[in-house]
Amino acid sequence: MKSLLIITGFLFVTNLFGQNINDQEIITLKSGYQLIGKVIEMQPGVSITIRQQATNDTICVATADIEKINRIVLTNNPDTLRELKPDPTPFKMFNTKKYMLQLSYINMPFALQQIPISGGSIAYLKSFNNKYFIGGSLGLLIQSKPFQEVEYIDEFSSLFLIPVLIENKYRLSFRDQRRRASLLLGFNCGYTFNSSYTYYESSRGIGMGAVTMQYLLGIKLNFDDNSGFLIEPGITYMPLRNSIYSGDTNTYKGHMELLVPSMLTMRISYFF
Numbered sequence: 001m002k003s004l005l006i007i008t009g010f011l012f013v014t015n016l017f018g019q020n021i022n023d024q025e026i027i028t029l030k031s032g033y034q035l036i037g038k039v040i041e042m043q044p045g046v047s048i049t050i051r052q053q054a055t056n057d058t059i060c061v062a063t064a065d066i067e068k069i070n071r072i073v074l075t076n077n078p079d080t081l082r083e084l085k086p087d088p089t090p091f092k093m094f095n096t097k098k099y100m101l102q103l104s105y106i107n108m109p110f111a112l113q114q115i116p117i118s119g120g121s122i123a124y125l126k127s128f129n130n131k132y133f134i135g136g137s138l139g140l141l142i143q144s145k146p147f148q149e150v151e152y153i154d155e156f157s158s159l160f161l162i163p164v165l166i167e168n169k170y171r172l173s174f175r176d177q178r179r180r181a182s183l184l185l186g187f188n189c190g191y192t193f194n195s196s197y198t199y200y201e202s203s204r205g206i207g208m209g210a211v212t213m214q215y216l217l218g219i220k221l222n223f224d225d226n227s228g229f230l231i232e233p234g235i236t237y238m239p240l241r242n243s244i245y246s247g248d249t250n251t252y253k254g255h256m257e258l259l260v261p262s263m264l265t266m267r268i269s270y271f272f
Helices: 002-020
Strands: 021-029 034-043 047-052 057-062 066-075 087-090 099-112 115-128 132-143 160-171 181-194 197-199 203-208 210-222 228-237 241-246 252-257 262-271
Touching (some): 021 047, 099 132, 099 228, 160 210, 181 228, 203 252, 210 262
Antiparallel strands (some): 034 047, 047 057, 099 115, 160 181, 181 210, 197 203, 241 252
C-alpha cells in the first residue's frame, strides 16, 4: 500500500509539472525552415528524430541539413507562449564526410646539405567513423635553391621527385569527434620516382627511385563541418641515390646518395 502511494504521488507530480513546462528544441535547417519539437533519438553524423507535441508527428531530419538547434522552455498556455531560457547550441558534427580531398605543401629543409626541397601533393582519403583514414597521394618535389650553392654539383643539375604514397592516419582519441581540433598519427609508405640529373666535374648521375616511408604527427583544425587545415611535422625516410657514369666513356662507375636518407618534413594541408 505504501509503495502504491509513492508511485501514485510520483506520477501526479510528474504530470503536474509536465503540463506546465516542457523542454523543446527549435531546429533550424540550412534552408531556413524551422521545426519545433522534442528530440527523441539522435544518431551522430546521420540523423536526428523529433516529436512535434502539437500534432504528435515524428520527423526524422538528416544532420547534414541542420544548421543549429536552440533549446527553449515553453508553457502549455498558448497565450503565454514565450522563450524562457534561450540556449543556442550549434549542431556541428565535424568530419562527417566519408571521403576527403587534401591539398598539401611539403618542405624538407635539410635534404641536400643546406638546400631544402619543397613541393606539393594531392591526396584522396576515406574515413572510417572518423577514427581511421586511408587513401593515396601523388606529389612533386624540386630543389628550393639553385644547385650552384652545393660545391660538388654543377649548376645545370636538376632535382625532380614524384612520391606516390599510401596514406594512413589514426586519430589518437577514440571518442566521438565533436571538437574543432584533433590529433592524428600518420604513417605513409610507397615509392618515389626520381627523374633527377646531376652533373659532377667528370661524371654525371641519373636518379634512381626508392621506397619511401613517412612518420607524421598531425594537428587537424576544422573551420566548419568538413574542411580546415592539417599541420603535420615528421620524418621522411627516402634513400635516393644516383647511378654515376663517366662523362667521357659513359662507363658505369657505381652509385652515391643524392639526399640525406632521413629528412625532417613539414606538411601543411587544406582538406575539404
